[in-house]
Amino acid sequence: MGVSYHALMTIDPGNLGILTHPHPTLRMPAQPVEEVDDLVRAVAVRMFQLMEEAAGIGLAAPQIGLSWRMFVTRDPEDETKNSVWINPELEVIEDSKESDEEGCLSLPGILVNVNRPLGIRIRGLNERGEPVDEVSNEHIARVWQHEHDHLDGRLIIDRMSSMDRLRNRRALRDLKRG
Numbered sequence: 365m366g367v368s369y370h371a372l373m374t375i376d377p378g379n380l381g382i383l384t385h386p387h388p389t390l391r392m393p394a395q396p397v398e399e400v401d402d403l404v405r406a407v408a409v410r411m412f413q414l415m416e417e418a419a420g421i422g423l424a425a426p427q428i429g430l431s432w433r434m435f436v437t438r439d440p441e442d443e444t445k446n447s448v449w450i451n452p453e454l455e456v457i458e459d460s461k462e463s464d465e466e467g468c469l470s471l472p473g474i475l476v477n478v479n480r481p482l483g484i485r486i487r488g489l490n491e492r493g494e495p496v497d498e499v500s501n502e503h504i505a506r507v508w509q510h511e512h513d514h515l516d517g518r519l520i521i522d523r524m525s526s527m528d529r530l531r532n533r534r535a536l537r538d539l540k541r542g
């Protein structure tokens with residue numbers, strides 16, 4: 365099950381790995397991070413490591429078994445730009461939607477066309493506990509929304525069309541069998 369923020373003492377970031385569907389922690393609404401401390405920073409470092417090993421562009425704490433409102437991203441338009449988002453909040457600033465294919469490190473082999481608003485403002489804390497406020501209508505705005513969904517226990521398979529359901533049927537069945 366998920367590890368709450370209060371169980372910090374038992375966490376060894378080096379032992380954390382990416383969980384796949386249908387692990388129950390992926391479905392739990394995550395809790396706010398109370399303090400951006402050394403452990404939170406060590407977890408962020410581990411998340412970057414796991415994200416890069418898996419060639420991902422985003423990874424949320426629930427995906428490594430921590431029910432924390434926190435995710436890391438790599439900007440697909442600027443690969444040197446790594447960001448940590450703690451207690452992030454999103455605001456739609458451009459409501460027109462666009463559909464694009466998304467994958468998820470917790471759903472290997474699955475691709476889903478997801479319709480999302482184009483322009484997003486994100487506010488949260490960085491790994492030093494400082495407030496960060498950014499706006500984008502580039503691909504990273506989609507990544508923010510995908511990762512933020514993880515903090516509320518939502519996955520891209522919740523948004524599948526009947527076409528997506530069909531083409532992902534085998535991969536989903538294999539995941540459920542474990």
Ligand code: ZN
Nearest residue numbers: 467468469470
């Ligand atoms: Zn994901």
